[in-house]
Amino acid sequence: MPSPTQPAPPLPEPLRVAVADSHTHLDMQEPSVEEALSAAAAVGVGTLVQVGCDLERSRWAAETAARHPEVHAAVALHPNEAPRAAERGELDSSLAEIERLAGLPQVLAVGETGLDYFRTGEDGIGSQQHSFRAHIAIAKRTERALVIHDRDAHADVLRILDEEGAPERTVFHCFSGDAEMARLCASKGWFMSFAGNVTFKNAQPLRDALAVAPPELVLVETDAPFLTPAPYRGRTNAPYLVPVTLRAMAATKGMSEDSLAEHVAANTARAFGY
Ligand SMILES: [Zn+2]
Numbered sequence: 001m002p003s004p005t006q007p008a009p010p011l012p013e014p015l016r017v018a019v020a021d022s023h024t025h026l027d028m029q030e031p032s033v034e035e036a037l038s039a040a041a042a043v044g045v046g047t048l049v050q051v052g053c054d055l056e057r058s059r060w061a062a063e064t065a066a067r068h069p070e071v072h073a074a075v076a077l078h079p080n081e082a083p084r085a086a087e088r089g090e091l092d093s094s095l096a097e098i099e100r101l102a103g104l105p106q107v108l109a110v111g112e113t114g115l116d117y118f119r120t121g122e123d124g125i126g127s128q129q130h131s132f133r134a135h136i137a138i139a140k141r142t143e144r145a146l147v148i149h150d151r152d153a154h155a156d157v158l159r160i161l162d163e164e165g166a167p168e169r170t171v172f173h174c175f176s177g178d179a180e181m182a183r184l185c186a187s188k189g190w191f192m193s194f195a196g197n198v199t200f201k202n203a204q205p206l207r208d209a210l211a212v213a214p215p216e217l218v219l220v221e222t223d224a225p226f227l228t229p230a231p232y233r234g235r236t237n238a239p240y241l242v243p244v245t246l247r248a249m250a251a252t253k254g255m256s257e258d259s260l261a262e263h264v265a266a267n268t269a270r271a272f273g274y
């Protein structure tokens with residue numbers, strides 16, 4: 001988690017067309033939920049998807065979404081949590097509880113689930129893949145969107161999605177593929193959500209992916225407190241910084257800010273079904 005040793009970035013110029021932060025972790029951010037929501041609303045980020053990463057934080061996401069109409073919840077065991085739950089002998093009971101939470105009306109997505117070969121070693125891959133398959137099934141049974149976390153695991157994520165059959169609405173959060181993968185996702189009708197790392201100097205392959213992604217399938221997210229966009233890299237991220245990333249994305253796509261924002265707003269509502 002970034003350490004708040006540097007001052008918080010200033011509020012960006014408000015968006016004229018309001019969009020959603022399609023993926024955030026308010027439970028890992030310093031300000032209160034109310035402060036985070038009002039800063040976001042002040043710059044045209046009127047809707048948030050709060051993502052839970054383990055059982056306790058998925059319950060918190062559902063409770064927070066129940067209290068705030070502009071917050072929707074996503075619930076899951078994060079791919080890095082799955083092996084830990086398996087080690088405690090709690091993976092299957094936790095998955096059953098995730099399914100119960102997924103059925104709540106304010107919970108619109110199952111995720112983030114998927115594969116993370118960056119943080120989880122060889123010995124965790126089995127339980128990670130088992131958990132991913134189970135989450136795909138839960139999303140389909142509960143008719144919720146599926147939110148995928150894919151870190152250094154493109155080939156296996158795509159293979160397992162293919163084997164299980166992707167839910168009708170599938171979102172690649174913090175999309176990290178190249179142009180070829182973006183074309184593949186587009187051919188399947190999968191949403192691609194871009195985070196602050198699309199602004200990083202070394203992220204040209206990611207910008208190439210964004211450039212070919214159809215405007216009808218593009219979302220924006222912060223994944224806050226992580227992945228703070230340039231020029232604030234290294235500081236703590238928050239939903240109110242969505243406009244910084246969205247503006248950089250519009251430049252990459254050669255679109256006006258308003259036009260991209262209109263697409264993103266409609267896409268996020270379609271992806272999550274609100
Ligand atoms: Zn993630």
Ligand SMILES: [Zn+2]
Nearest residue numbers: 023051112223
């Ligand atoms: Zn996340």
